[in-house]
Amino acid sequence: MALTDDKLLQMYQTMIRIREFETKVQEFFAAGKIPGFVHLYIGEEAVATGTCAVLQPKDYITSTHRGHGHLIAKGGDLKRMMAELFGKRTGYCKGKGGSMHIADVELGILGANGIVGGGGPIANGAALAAQYRGTDQVAVCFFGDGAANQGTTQEAMNLASAWKLPVIFVNENNGYGISCPTCKSMAVADIADRAAAYDMPGVVVDGNDVLAVYEAVGEAAARARRGDGPSLIECKTYRWRGHFEGDVCTYRDEAELQTWMEKDPIKRLGERLRDQGILTDDRDRSLREAVAKELEEAVSFAEQSPLPAPEEVLEDVYA
Amino acid sequence: MALTDDKLLQMYQTMIRIREFETKVQEFFAAGKIPGFVHLYIGEEAVATGTCAVLQPKDYITSTHRGHGHLIAKGGDLKRMMAELFGKRTGYCKGKGGSMHIADVELGILGANGIVGGGGPIANGAALAAQYRGTDQVAVCFFGDGAANQGTTQEAMNLASAWKLPVIFVNENNGYGISCPTCKSMAVADIADRAAAYDMPGVVVDGNDVLAVYEAVGEAAARARRGDGPSLIECKTYRWRGHFEGDVCTYRDEAELQTWMEKDPIKRLGERLRDQGILTDDRDRSLREAVAKELEEAVSFAEQSPLPAPEEVLEDVYA
């Protein structure tokens, strides 16, 4: 699909929104204003952005413990996201879920997930509903390199291919599952090679090139909407921060991080757009100011929102 | 490995022992003397026989719900097996296990298994013990085409390859998981193709040709003993009986069964051995008489053995 300038700038801005959101989360977590665990997406923005740029609101995604980027890219509201991280009643989950469980079913976001490999079977279910109803919706399952080894993920890929479900398995290979490098968790170099085990197309893309991701996911989505079944797309990328905030990354060296930071997906798209004359300094500044403003609002919304009342613990268990 | 005449005749006899054992089980189940479920191995004898002919007593196997053939091939005692099926105190499990749980840890038989896909992770563990101790033992995981789709099986293959464990995954592809043909449970034609997902060798062999199985497993075992890790061997075969006794096989047609019965693994090896002058009519008769006699004894042992006493229900829970 040819990309309009607007769409390109939108993708550029979405990556910036993710980056800035995560940067704020990092600050507030350090400041002790965000309880629990947070797993930041900084450095991987191109994967969620390129993928969700293909999707429509009616399409589904299942996310992971590292889900903020997916949610933002799929259209999540920064205010309610930030409020949820702060544990406020105005958050997406009324403070019941937190970082690992933010969802927006209206937007097709079936939730971040605290269980590694938890999303695949659920994405199949959403895709099955689309197939059952004869709509052209697709479901994207985001999962990490570590999650690729979980039985649930592999079962999900098999069922999706056996039933030709409209699912796109988007693997975010950032090289590590917490401290465990992919080379120790699996013998294959490319997770995409596993697609053949289920007779589905499998491709490796540069996960820091948002356009490459967009392209690959676009093809997979078209295929899925045609009724030709699932695909596996492995996006090679890297997380700049620790596994969770607080992790000091003793298991990887600075040099590795540096080389990846040079592949900053935002800088790369920015330069591309500048070369093509699509992005000017003014435009860039205004984009960033808009994001900054949006975040200011999200943060003050989160800070000013009330905490849930203790008795709310008992609500929302059953429909 | 070159096979001596004796070894060839042994393999021939082992297949006959399995066939005759299962035929007796079929009779006694029909006669109501065997409680519970029995899943017969008739038609698949070459897989267990060719595989276990490679193994030594110190090597391990994990079996399945269709395990009688594996146990016999690994050296299981027909008396105690039959007694167990009859629910007698003299059985392998003192009547506590039955068909789906017969084991002989001394012989490296870590049990039949009532859970499809249950054996893979356990076979890894036995192989890990061998690796840990630096012995040259190997572990064989028998599993069916249906079990290939279970997450546990796929996790087990990944861990075995990531750790280069001395495991041989022997897939018994008999075309069905109960009523479900492989073409409906997976999109790939050959389960062996899944080996690539874990960077291990994967081969398809004629599961009704005991020598082909022996050859393939022999190579895999040598590889495993060398420390080069696991292999996947898919044996294409067929079960002549229903999934369990009582299943009338509405899901497959007679013609399919007939073509497979013509590929009877016992007849095939018999003819081969005759052509090579290794098997004579006399020898064949004496072999079969020996088996018949052994089974007579097993059956009368089973019939004459006492049932467990009710209070034994409380024994053997904890060591």
Added chain:
Amino acid sequence: MPLKTYLQAINEALAQEMERDPDVFIMGEDVGPFGGCFGVTKGLYERFGEKRVKDTPITESAIIGAATGAAAAGLRPVCEIMFVDFIGVALDQLFNQAAKMRYMFGGKAKIPMVLRTPQGAGIGAAAQHSQSLEAWFAHVPGLKVAMPATPYDAKGLLISAIRDDNPVVFLEHKLLYGVEGDVPDEIYTVPFGRAAIHRFGDDVTIVATAKMVHTALEAAEILARDGISAEVVDPRTLVPLDSETIIRSVQKTHALVVVHEAVKHAGFGAEIAAQVAEAAFDYLDGPIMRVAAPFTPVPFSPPLEQAFLPNAGDIVAAVRKIRG
């Protein structure tokens, strides 16, 4: 009323709800043309077709996950796990995903799915095909748990389960499949959280579930001969649990025996005993007894399996013990 088996009642409930609501569909291993391992879904594939009666690979996590995702997307899946014993390969999708989604998401999701699965010993299927695991499910907030004991309840509870907007674990007892009882042809529901009093009595309350309801009724007969009048109560659903009916019965009889087939230790009977020991303590004339399986896996051989299973004699003995 027409006589039907427990199995037919379940089959009829599935058929009638599928007829009524196009969003209801079935998924599971061999549930299609084969009709299910026990024959519960027989005829449904022929009647509703491949789209609504789906055979799956052997992949329980993917089955429950597919049901969860489809339910989150608005359908009403009824999935089958061939034996409850297999839940261990797939429990995460049920207890961390389906059961918790609504709460974790702040009440913004509905997961209207049913997981049907048979429990119970008595057919020589041994340790991995004979368990009763209701206590596990009843400990999971977000799940509802139904355990029908009669054909009538099987149909009515299953229809309620399918119409419920929450994930429901529907526990069938494989030894009840052949049991006959009155089952109306028309659609009806048995509400969740309402116990059934199968026999009224004044001297002791026997709370029993699933197949043990029938065993308790046998025991009640025996006790009646000695002039002991037992009230037999079946909660029918463990979540929600009709504590009120149980407590009211104990307030009347002043004695309680709880019976189930699952192993006693940390079994659901403990929950019932504990609730009564808190809420009706002053009404009790004697100790609360539990009759349940010993703390062992289910053995294979018939004499062992029979020794494992609680029987009417055990219940009678327990009642006698209370009455000193």
Added chain:
Amino acid sequence: MPLKTYLQAINEALAQEMERDPDVFIMGEDVGPFGGCFGVTKGLYERFGEKRVKDTPITESAIIGAATGAAAAGLRPVCEIMFVDFIGVALDQLFNQAAKMRYMFGGKAKIPMVLRTPQGAGIGAAAQHSQSLEAWFAHVPGLKVAMPATPYDAKGLLISAIRDDNPVVFLEHKLLYGVEGDVPDEIYTVPFGRAAIHRFGDDVTIVATAKMVHTALEAAEILARDGISAEVVDPRTLVPLDSETIIRSVQKTHALVVVHEAVKHAGFGAEIAAQVAEAAFDYLDGPIMRVAAPFTPVPFSPPLEQAFLPNAGDIVAAVRKIRG
């Protein structure tokens, strides 16, 4: 005695047993150089090497299965599941395989393995990282279940667990990792099936587990100020359970409150209450109370999480309720 944290006590037990017995080794996610998600295995990789401190892929079924198979082959694996909440993807290997092998095989196998895993809420980790699931494990014949509340018990029970010839589920409480207590440097064992009486009293027995033992002791302090003398009993292992000590205490105090962090409904507290309601009924002066979490998933936001967790006030209120 030297002061050590609960975490250090566990780490020391692992190190000393690995030192003593070359068949003991560790497996789990990030247990190697990383030292474990909570730091429990810190230093062990450096000390014992890659062979005995094995990082695994994210593959819990394969981890537990590898431990089971290795144990069946004679080794003594100690595997870690990073959070007990993850057990749902791997429970089959534990409850149908490891736990039942010995029985199914007629007593001819030994599975000397330990599964270590942290439980508990209180760090804002939400519904899938905060549960207490001991009731599930305690319902599985063939498993033993330990739940240490103090650094001393953590070390001694873990050494017993490693030396036990059966599969042991060793449940640590993540909020206790930082708690300090006296822990001898030398090797010692705390036997399974022996409860600890942490405080002696005459008016009420409070049975509590894990972190709730400390909460119960707080409550006992408060009650003491009103002249109510509470006895605080910690079973330490749920399987085997030291029913005798609990019952003897109730026979003395005539009152029982059971406390745990898991949700109350079908929680293990029900088993304790039920045993006492059967075996010590005549000694009870009033209802048996349970103090435990409400029937909801664990919420994220601190005020909700605090409302979820039982506290000393709840225990005091329960005691007051019994005493009318």
